[in-house]
Amino acid sequence: MYDIAIIGGGPAGISAAINASVLNKNFIWYAAAPSRKVQRAELIKNYPGLPEISGKQLEWALSNHAASMGIEVCRKLVTGIYPDERHFTLIAGSDCAEAKTVILCPGVQAADPIAGEENFLGRGVSYCATCDGSLYRGKKIAVVCTDGAFEGEINYLLGLAKEGIIVPLYKNCGISAPNARIVVKRPCEIAGDSRVRQLKFRDGAEDVDGVFILRGSVAPTTLLHGLETKNGHIVVDRACACNIAGVFAAGDCTGRPYQYAKAVGEGNVALHSAAEYLDKLA
Amino acid sequence: MYDIAIIGGGPAGISAAINASVLNKNFIWYAAAPSRKVQRAELIKNYPGLPEISGKQLEWALSNHAASMGIEVCRKLVTGIYPDERHFTLIAGSDCAEAKTVILCPGVQAADPIAGEENFLGRGVSYCATCDGSLYRGKKIAVVCTDGAFEGEINYLLGLAKEGIIVPLYKNCGISAPNARIVVKRPCEIAGDSRVRQLKFRDGAEDVDGVFILRGSVAPTTLLHGLETKNGHIVVDRACACNIAGVFAAGDCTGRPYQYAKAVGEGNVALHSAAEYLDKLA
Known part of the structure; x- marks a missing residue:
């Protein structure tokens, strides 16, 4: 203690x-x-x-x-x-x-929480790549990231997931992996049912199995x-x-x-x- | 302004x-x-x-x-x-x-104000040797001082006054002048009528024409x-x-x-x- x-x-x-x-x-x-x-x-x-x-x-x-x-x-x-x-x-x-x-x-x-973030915490939303990454082996994830300092964690996740939608909320994102797609937009909602199903943007949505939010x-x-x-x-x-x-x-x-x-x-x-x-x- | x-x-x-x-x-x-x-x-x-x-x-x-x-x-x-x-x-x-x-x-x-200090401000109580010293030429003053840094001001006052009761509220007072008397006691009251007449201690008092209080x-x-x-x-x-x-x-x-x-x-x-x-x- x-x-x-x-x-x-x-x-x-x-x-x-x-x-x-x-x-x-x-x-x-x-x-x-x-x-x-x-x-x-x-x-x-x-x-x-x-x-x-x-x-x-x-x-x-x-x-x-x-x-x-x-x-x-x-x-x-x-x-x-x-x-x-x-x-x-x-x-x-x-x-x-x-x-x-x-x-x-x-x-x-730097930014407000994303709508739905708190609601889906532990049901598809995670703040920790090393803790929860293995749960998404072979799956499709989104990674919302506020700082280039966390790119090592993004790469770790991309090594496990089948596909990753990377949403960098900072400039000069250095991620480049064959299974990664960089989306330069502000996410506006995390949606789903009993679990996360979608990361929504103003003008569309990505179907995902989980959303990692990497913030300081x-x-x-x-x-x-x-x-x-x-x-x-x-x-x-x-x-x-x-x-x-x-x-x-x-x-x-x-x-x-x-x-x-x-x-x-x-x-x-x-x-x-x-x-x-x-x-x-x- | x-x-x-x-x-x-x-x-x-x-x-x-x-x-x-x-x-x-x-x-x-x-x-x-x-x-x-x-x-x-x-x-x-x-x-x-x-x-x-x-x-x-x-x-x-x-x-x-x-x-x-x-x-x-x-x-x-x-x-x-x-x-x-x-x-x-x-x-x-x-x-x-x-x-x-x-x-x-x-x-x-470092210390509370002395009883009467505020009341007699401008009527015998002064905080400023150079401003008010000349008013006490040839008179008897008390100088209550909280810091050796102000000894230059005490010496200036002793050069003007006939007699000075020096009350140092710090250790190792370095004042020594023929017309100075060092009193190592806590003053407890400044008393008088329309003007300051006395600086009082618990066990006695000094008749004075003015009291200088030199604090930071x-x-x-x-x-x-x-x-x-x-x-x-x-x-x-x-x-x-x-x-x-x-x-x-x-x-x-x-x-x-x-x-x-x-x-x-x-x-x-x-x-x-x-x-x-x-x-x-x-």
């Missing part, structure tokens, strides 16, 4: 992890991938103490800080969080872990049922506490301004609030 | 100033002195991006960031803020300035009447907005945790909120 589970590899998650380590907490830190958003920033002028740096340099400075403290990161995507009476169970691919508190730092979703993070409300959000942001108080006891959130997910300094500040505050919450539990 | 007046030289104030510069705002940044609190930190492990640095190094990194952007700091203590219909007048020593918004980053007060910052509620505080902290919402429209606060003054990352995060948020407020005014 961990004291704290931190979810997210951006500045807020890194800040929370650094503070968890300083406070000597027993914690697990999930980050499916380093923050692409930070890496892509051309020039950052307002991260206090590091004037005029590129996004890559900031990402390195933050990751290196955590690494220099011996903090390990679990490179798995958390796909579900289930609250129990006094703890939370976290599902990450085929693994699960338990923690007394959770700090959510998933960033802001799962929408917080899909991740944790009952989590209060407003206009797409997780609602938190000044202590970064969410509406569910023991759950805290930090960074872009809590709202504007989308700023690195705000994110590291909230990562710090959320961790301290979680520590205080744990003290009261004890 | 400035768009924004930022008050405070610690991490929150520096962060606000950096962001004001990035957003091209017309602003004035007051900081009576660099943050002693930061400078004194032995080892800081949790300022993300700068692992294992001393307080002096962090203070340098932050100040240097602002300086590298050509940001100038006004080394004056703001002693009063007076709201008008659509702007604020700020008094700093013998200067005054006008601004449409104010960002308060004064840190937390003036208590926010003394600075700005009507400002809402709770348990010694300025009450702010998630946007760092105070109860008075156009006034924002950031850093330790808004409450725990007293952390550098929180302070720079709030400095960033407060500045963005002020910018949004200005957009609505326009």
